[in-house]
Each structure stands twice: as C-alpha cells, then as structure tokens.
Amino acid sequence: MIYCDHNATTPLRQEVLEAMGPFLHDDFGNASSAHALGARARQAVEQARAHVARLIGAQPSEVVFTSGGTESNNLAILGVAAEVGRSTILSTPIEHASVREPVQALREHGYTVQMLGVDPVGRVDPSELETLLDGGPAALVSVGWANNEIGTIQPIDAIGPLCRARQVLVHVDAVQAAGKVPVHVRGADLLSLSAHKLGGPKGVGALYVRRGVALRPLMLGGGQERGWRPGTENVAGIVGMGEACRLAAAELTAFAAASRVLRDGLWFGIEDAIPDVRRNGPGEMDCLPNTLNVSFEGIRGEALVAALDLEGVAVSSGSACAAGAGEPSHVLLALGRGRMAARDGVRFSLGRTSTAHEIEQVVHTTIAVVQRMRAAKGRDLRHE
Numbered sequence: 001m002i003y004c005d006h007n008a009t010t011p012l013r014q015e016v017l018e019a020m021g022p023f024l025h026d027d028f029g030n031a032s033s034a035h036a037l038g039a040r041a042r043q044a045v046e047q048a049r050a051h052v053a054r055l056i057g058a059q060p061s062e063v064v065f066t067s068g069g070t071e072s073n074n075l076a077i078l079g080v081a082a083e084v085g086r087s088t089i090l091s092t093p094i095e096h097a098s099v100r101e102p103v104q105a106l107r108e109h110g111y112t113v114q115m116l117g118v119d120p121v122g123r124v125d126p127s128e129l130e131t132l133l134d135g136g137p138a139a140l141v142s143v144g145w146a147n148n149e150i151g152t153i154q155p156i157d158a159i160g161p162l163c164r165a166r167q168v169l170v171h172v173d174a175v176q177a178a179g180k181v182p183v184h185v186r187g188a189d190l191l192s193l194s195a196h197k198l199g200g201p202k203g204v205g206a207l208y209v210r211r212g213v214a215l216r217p218l219m220l221g222g223g224q225e226r227g228w229r230p231g232t233e234n235v236a237g238i239v240g241m242g243e244a245c246r247l248a249a250a251e252l253t254a255f256a257a258a259s260r261v262l263r264d265g266l267w268f269g270i271e272d273a274i275p276d277v278r279r280n281g282p283g284e285m286d287c288l289p290n291t292l293n294v295s296f297e298g299i300r301g302e303a304l305v306a307a308l309d310l311e312g313v314a315v316s317s318g319s320a321c322a323a324g325a326g327e328p329s330h331v332l333l334a335l336g337r338g339r340m341a342a343r344d345g346v347r348f349s350l351g352r353t354s355t356a357h358e359i360e361q362v363v364h365t366t367i368a369v370v371q372r373m374r375a376a377k378g379r380d381l382r383h384e
C-alpha cells in the first residue's frame with residue numbers, strides 16, 4: 001500500500017510511540033495525584049505542553065490539551081460565543097466541518113454569521129474582511145490556516161492585525177498547517193492543533209488560548225487544564241503529542257522542502273501524461289507543500305479513489321470525514337465549481353514517509369487507472 005492520505009491522518013512515529021510507552025505501563029499515575037507517580041505524570045504533561053508551545057511560538061501556560069482538532073475548534077468557537085453573548089461571527093465557506101458546524105449552530109441560536117468570500121483557489125481577501133469588520137461590530141473571526149482538501153494557506157499575518165485593531169478575536173484552525181509550514185500565534189487569539197496530523201496519536205489535540213481571552217468551558221466537572229478542559233488528562237497521548245510537536249519543529253524546513261519536491265513531481269507526472277486534468281487550489285506559493293488536489297475530467301473522484309485503492313494507492317476525495325458521503329465537496333463548491341465538478345477532486349497528501357520511488361509508482365498507477373476508466377466510459381457511451 002502506498003499511503004498518500006496524510007491529511008486524513010499520519011502514521012504514529014516510532015519516536016513518539018517510544019516516548020508514550022512508559023505512560024502506558026509503569027508511569028500510569030494520574031497527573032493530579034499528590035504522590036511521586038502523579039508527579040511524574042504531571043512533569044511529563046508539562047514538558048509536552050512546552051514542546052507544543054514552542055512549535056507555535058506560544059507560552060506553555062497558553063496551551064490547553066483537548067481530545068483533538070474537533071474539540072479544539074468547538075471549544076474556541078462555542079467557548080468564546082458563550083462569553084460574549086449574541087453577536088457577529090465571521091468565517092469562511094471552506095472550513096472543516098468542526099468549524100462550520102459550531103458556527104452554524106450559533107447561527108441557529110441567534111448569532112449573526114457572515115461568510116467571507118474566497119477566490120478561485122480558496123484564498124480570502126483581507127480587504128473584504130476589513131470592509132465587513134468596519135460594517136459593524138463582530139466578536140470572532142474563525143479562519144483555517146491551511147485548507148485540508150486543497151491546501152490553500154490563508155494570509156493569517158494580514159488577518160490578525162486587522163482584527164486586533166478592532167478588538168475582534170481571531171480563531172485559527174491550524175490543524176493542517178502545523179508541522180507542514182511555520183505556524184505562529186502572532187496573529188491569533190485562539191489556535192487549534194491535532195496530534196495525529198503530525199505523527200502523533202489520535203484523540204489528542206490542543207487549543208492555544210492567548211492570555212486574557214475569556215473562554216467558557218464546554219464541559220464541567222474538574223479543574224484540569226485550568227478548568228477549560230476538565231477530565232483526567234490523557235497522559236500518554238499528551239506525551240505523544242509533545243514529542244510529535246518537538247520533532248515537527250526540528251524537521252519543519254527539511255520536511256516542507258522534501259515534500260514540495262515530491263508533490264511537484266507528482267503533479268508534473270500527472271499533468272504531462274494525462275489530458276484534461278485540473279489542479280484545484282493554488283499552485284505553488286500559498287499551498288501546503290504536501291498537498292495536491294486534482295480533477296480528472298469525466299471521472300468521479302470517489303470512483304477514482306476506489307480504483308486506486310484496488311491498485312494499492314490510498315488517496316481521498318474531499319475530506320476523510322465527508323468521503324463516502326457521495327456529496328460534492330463544499331470546498332470546491334465555494335471555489336465556484338458546479339455540483340458535478342465539485343465531486344471530481346482527488347486529494348493526494350504526502351508525508352514524512354513518502355519517497356520518490358513511491359511517487360513514481362503513484363504517477364504510473366494513476367495514468368493507467370485514468371486511461372482505463374476513460375476508455376471504459378467511452379465504450380459505455382458508444383453503447384448508449
């Protein structure tokens with residue numbers, strides 16, 4: 001199996017597994033316990049917090065551990081909304097469901113929701129944001145650093161100051177960006193991370209909360225994580241996330257450069273050999289270095305994903321959560337594609353373990369599968 005679906009999840013790194021090991025065995029203490037075993041767990045959690053903070057340029061005290069990106073996004077959006085009361089929330093139509101759905105829930109509870117437009121490659125325009133912010137008071141802007149389906153990177157460094165100048169909070173979903181491009185909390189008041197997207201375990205994430213930001217917890221029943229995330233800490237998971245973030249920070253530049261070379265090789269290989277293909281999202285600069293989303297005219301994304309799977313190549317259409325739903329991608333729809341065309345995107349997302357040899361094989365297999373599917377379709381059409 002050649003795994004090209006790293007935006008869905010990444011394999012757990014060996015170093016991460018080794019760092020977690022003791023906390024699944026001998027060091028099983030509760031980080032809140034007063035004895036030595038508890039103290040060891042607490043120390044490990046705090047060390048992990050420091051590693052996470054370092055990856056995003058935050059203070060450790062501003063990092064709250066959660067169960068993953070989905071919870072971080074919900075806590076940021078619903079937690080701020082609960083504190084500020086009915087008000088205006090701004091977001092974009094290409095966000096992950098864990099942002100779109102809480103925003104939609106707020107709309108149903110009487111909050112005003114405004115959507116920023118995106119251009120044909122998925123970028124928001126900071127000047128449109130400025131106009132909307134000047135049009136009336138807002139409480140929160142929620143924008144993803146990088147899109148999970150097409151890789152578009154948003155101009156967070158421009159968005160942050162616009163909001164700060166107007167005392168509007170900024171939440172950034174950096175789940176896909178962290179570990180792939182430099183991420184810094186300069187332009188954000190809240191920022192979401194997920195461990196399993198960067199070589200860590202599933203079911204653990206973090207929310208950066210800038211000091212002074214008022215946030216209401218979603219759950220009650222314990223004082224852990226300064227009351228924002230009550231419940232006994234997932235010590236092994238948190239340790240794994242810390243180690244994954246430490247490694248990601250150390251390897252960021254090399255990883256980005258290596259995956260860009262492989263990703264570009266993949267695109268050129270496909271583009272050179274297969275007619276009527278279209279790249280979805282930005283080409284070079286404002287795109288995640290590991291992500292390539294392509295539409296092959298006449299071929300439904302889901303059908304190609306299934307055919308490539310049979311040949312041992314794992315990719316996805318839309319996001320992992322939407323895959324299989326047969327629905328057009330909300331991201332491609334927002335880019336202006338029709339409902340049919342918005343079903344055609346196939347996402348190849350590369351990772352630390354991807355190799356040039358694998359990419360050659362993926363190109364080769366994709367060419368063969370697309371030719372076969374198009375030929376079969378031509379035959380079907382002739383028989384109609």
Ligand SMILES: Cc1ncc(COP(=O)(O)O)c(C=O)c1O
Nearest residue numbers: 068069070096098148175176194
């Ligand atoms: C952009 C983005 N945000 C949030 C999430 C959710 O993260 P998790 O799987 O940790 O809940 C994902 C996962 O696909 C994502 O791609």
